Amino acid sequence: MYKIAKALDVDISWLMGNDVPSESQGNEIMSSYELANITNKVKNDIQAQELLKIYYDSLNDDNKQRILDLARALGSN
Incomplete structure (x- = not known):
């Protein structure tokens, strides 16, 4: 579905x-x-776990959005 x-x-x-x-x-x-x-x-994926540990709680909403935008841009290549 x-x-x-x-x-x-x-x-x-x-x-x-x-x-x-x-x-x-x-x-x-x-x-x-x-x-x-x-x-x-x-x-x-150890690297993914490390990224989550480092960034999830420490970023404000604006910076979280910036990281998401960057990840989407890198993933589209």
């Missing part, structure tokens, strides 16, 4: 028949599938 929703760019809840807008909400909230996938990757 997740892959179908992603391919069609619609909300997975809409595909399942829930009364929600059909439009995908973008990257505002991660699906359970995406969160589980990232969690599994982080469990096996």
Whole structure:
């Protein structure tokens, strides 16, 4: 279901028949599938664990957004 929703760019809840807008909400909230996938990757990646330890609690919201923007830009290459 997740892959179908992603391919069609619609909300997975809409595909399942829930009364929600059909439009995908973008990257505002991660699906359970995406969160589980990232969690599994982080469990096996020492560098990712270190980044989380260093930055998660110490950054303000503006700097968190800057890091996210940078990570997205680096990931698109």
